[in-house]
Amino acid sequence: MALRASRGPTDEEFAELVHVAWPGLYRTALLLVRDHALAEDLVQTALARTYSRWSGIRDVGAARAYARRALVTTATSWFRRRSFHGERPTAELPEPDTDRDPRGPTGDRIDLLAVLAQLAPRQRAVVVLRYYDDLSVEETADLLGVTTGTVKSQTSAALDNLRRLLGDGVDLPDETPTSTTTTITTGGHHG
Template sequence: MTFEEYVLTRGPALLRLARLLVDDVHRADDLVQDTLVRVYPRWAKILRTDQPDLYVRRVLVNVNASWWRRRSSREVPAVFDVDVWPGAGDHGAPVAERVALWDKVRALPGKQRAVIALRYYEDLDDDRIAQILGCSRATVRTHAMRALAAMRVELHELEGTSR
């Protein structure tokens, strides 16, 4: 598989993962581009590992983490634009629930958000997630458990205030 074929077939999935990690459409585009720029020179070597998706996802997660370390990247969008979501014109209960859930995911720390995105949006198992994040399976399960617990608490508090 050539690099161009890989980008054509897996590019949308990489963009979706980046969007889930950074919560900004434009920064997600930049994140995918930075990732592809980094993997292109090593593409022949990456193909020999027989797991190009694993390697590219790991680079994507690492590039995202390093972006936050740079002092010049401390800008955060002030307002979450709900109009970016498909079907945002429909103000029905499913859309409101999806937006509320996404707000809870966005509030999670970076590693927990990465685990939730890789597990529930990319449908990866703990072994793959551990390889991508460079940690143990137990750490992946711990991050998932803590993320889900935090989201349950916030959703429970939200339900308590709406009664």
């Protein structure tokens, strides 16, 4: 009886992964890094890392989770770099944005990127992964390489900070999400 060698996924399957996974990966990246160009770079880096391991992937269905892990791992390493925290050389110094209202110019729509930018990187990552990517505490802990207790405490601290930043009129969950339908809403009127 001859053993049949298992084949790795094809380049066509990788192209399909990119097509299907890009929008979700980009949204996660944008919420993590707060910049469109950096988010695109982050997704491309994550997909390049995924492709570099492509021949070793046996379950194409798990490749999307692998790409998300590569994205979060890369973002975490970027957070640790000093240059990522806003220190970039420029010809002119930018004006400080001290009067920016996170609710935006109309007062009832929240500028999500501006609010998330005020959270610490790990708190921002936990909020994005738990509430926007709808991951469990365990999945979030695994992606970030921390304990479930750390995810829970960072989520609690992040929600406290969001309540402080957003003030009255914004409904935030009291604890970490337990269902797939947790939302963060504003109390403004919508026409």
